[in-house]
Amino acid sequence: MDFSSFNFEPSLQEGLDAMGFEQPTTIQEKAIPVILDNKDLIACAQTGTGKTAAFVLPILNKISKSEVGKLNTLILAPTRELALQIDQQIQGFAYFLGISSIPVYGGGDGIVWEQQKKALETGAEIIVATPGRLIALLAGGKMDLSSLQHLVLDEADRMMDMGFSDDILKIVNYLPKDRQTILFSATMPQKIRQFSMKILRNPEEISIAIGKTAAGVTQSMYSVYDNQKEELVKHILSQKAYEAVIIFCSTKDKVKALHRILRRKFDIEAFHSDLEQLDREKIMSAFKNKTLKILVGTDIISRGIDVVGIELVINYDTPGDPEDYVHRVGRTARADKEGEAITFVNPKDQQKFDRIEALIGMEVNRMTLPEGFEEGPVYAPGQKKGKGSNSKGNHGGQGPRKAGPKGKRPPHQNKGGQGSNKRNHSQKPPNQSNQQTSNSPKPTSKDKPSEGSKFGNRRNVID
Numbered sequence: 001m002d003f004s005s006f007n008f009e010p011s012l013q014e015g016l017d018a019m020g021f022e023q024p025t026t027i028q029e030k031a032i033p034v035i036l037d038n039k040d041l042i043a044c045a046q047t048g049t050g051k052t053a054a055f056v057l058p059i060l061n062k063i064s065k066s067e068v069g070k071l072n073t074l075i076l077a078p079t080r081e082l083a084l085q086i087d088q089q090i091q092g093f094a095y096f097l098g099i100s101s102i103p104v105y106g107g108g109d110g111i112v113w114e115q116q117k118k119a120l121e122t123g124a125e126i127i128v129a130t131p132g133r134l135i136a137l138l139a140g141g142k143m144d145l146s147s148l149q150h151l152v153l154d155e156a157d158r159m160m161d162m163g164f165s166d167d168i169l170k171i172v173n174y175l176p177k178d179r180q181t182i183l184f185s186a187t188m189p190q191k192i193r194q195f196s197m198k199i200l201r202n203p204e205e206i207s208i209a210i211g212k213t214a215a216g217v218t219q220s221m222y223s224v225y226d227n228q229k230e231e232l233v234k235h236i237l238s239q240k241a242y243e244a245v246i247i248f249c250s251t252k253d254k255v256k257a258l259h260r261i262l263r264r265k266f267d268i269e270a271f272h273s274d275l276e277q278l279d280r281e282k283i284m285s286a287f288k289n290k291t292l293k294i295l296v297g298t299d300i301i302s303r304g305i306d307v308v309g310i311e312l313v314i315n316y317d318t319p320g321d322p323e324d325y326v327h328r329v330g331r332t333a334r335a336d337k338e339g340e341a342i343t344f345v346n347p348k349d350q351q352k353f354d355r356i357e358a359l360i361g362m363e364v365n366r367m368t369l370p371e372g373f374e375e376g377p378v379y380a381p382g383q384k385k386g387k388g389s390n391s392k393g394n395h396g397g398q399g400p401r402k403a404g405p406k407g408k409r410p411p412h413q414n415k416g417g418q419g420s421n422k423r424n425h426s427q428k429p430p431n432q433s434n435q436q437t438s439n440s441p442k443p444t445s446k447d448k449p450s451e452g453s454k455f456g457n458r459r460n461v462i463d
Contacts, residue, residue, distance in 0.1 A: 006032055009064045011096040019092065025050035027208045032058045040181050040203035042196055044188040046326055049208055051184050052089055055152050063125050064097050073150040075128045076168065078158040079300065080105035080277065081284065086154065087128045101126035106133040131159065131167040138174055145174050156185040157192055165195060172199050187323050216338040217329055220365040221353065223379040224344050229316060230261055235370055236314065236342065237266055244310045247296040248328050250317035258316065259296050271297035299324055313341045318349035322359035347377045
């Protein structure tokens with residue numbers, strides 16, 4: 001099946017052809033006909049499956065046949081980064097259609113606020129908004145929603161987690177009852193199903209690969225003590241000149257602390273909620289354009305960024321929710337490419353990692369700590385650790401034991417039969433002259449994104 005099978009309007013198909021889009025992903029293949037048929041939809045698809053195009057393309061096709069110049073579609077997203085990304089993708093697809101969109105989000109200054117209000121008053125067919133800022137605009141009477149035909153909730157589970165359910169219900173009260181409502185979510189807990197019953201009418205349901213990681217991801221883990229993590233992440237980053245790496249920490253304080261340490265040697269920036277919106281946009285732009293090589297952040301960047309070519313994801317802290325692991329790992333191996341995901345697991349997080357392996361349905365490759373590192377804790381899946389001890393007897397949990405005479409333990413075997421990791425970070429590091437990955441200058445406010453299409457040479461990678 002290819003995109004021509006959907007019988008899109010010629011101008012929309014021309015845009016897809018120009019960007020090299022040929023075959024739809026599974027979620028696109030299943031969702032696009034339902035949306036074209038004007039049915040409400042609940043779709044569950046993980047990050048990296050092409051879900052944004054799954055709702056944007058059929059909506060653009062329908063708008064192209066209707067009266068241009070009136071507000072037609074409202075798309076709600078949990079974060080400003082995701083709202084901006086969706087808006088950029090709409091602009092790319094609608095290049096030959098003459099359809100306009102505008103992102104509406106908080107965090108900017110008064111100038112941004114005035115620009116958003118003016119754009120809404122002059123008219124746009126599609127609004128991509130975060131719930132909080134949209135509520136403020138609605139309260140100020142700045143929007144006429146009487147012509148709206150489509151409501152899309154993207155990353156609905158994330159919006160529920162962030163406490164936006166009441167805001168969404170308030171927004172829905174402003175909308176015409178005769179509309180098509182589309183809900184996309186990376187997970188489908190019971191609270192999402194209950195919420196959907198309040199705003200959708202007899203929806204179709206689609207679920208794609210829930211809890212599964214992309215086939216192109218090589219996954220591995222290190223069993224470590226917390227005081228070994230800093231040196232281990234330095235060692236991994238020194239093994240090659242990576243072009244794009246994301247490091248996930250559990251809190252923004254850890255993000256800031258790790259950034260202070262790693263920036264002495266590596267081209268790295270921290271991404272967290274304390275940054276001003278302008279700074280966040282500059283950092284993300286530099287990362288997308290590969291002028292910034294390494295990004296360290298919290299789960300704020302585990303969803304809703306479309307960056308092709310991320311080679312490595314490091315879970316500096318084991319995620320508490322197994323589904324967050326799937327989202328983090330989903331940042332790499334996009335668009336049928338290959339990638340690597342490495343997780344650091346300390347003694348108290350071993351049960352968390354057990355649950356992750358249960359969700360993804362496989363055992364992740366156990367890696368031996370590199371030469372020169374003291375021995376880490378023994379990984380004992382499925383066993384509860386007593387307070388002050390690990391699973392290998394009376395070590396007291398006070399830190400790493402001394403390594404054996406050769407400085408390392410025998411490697412764990414991959415019981416899942418997946419073979420060894422493609423890159424062996426356990427090998428002795430090369431000479432320092434070959435390790436430097438941070439000689440390139442840090443991006444500044446003068447740096448400009450690279451020219452050319454933001455879609456590059458990729459085939460079908462819109463998420």
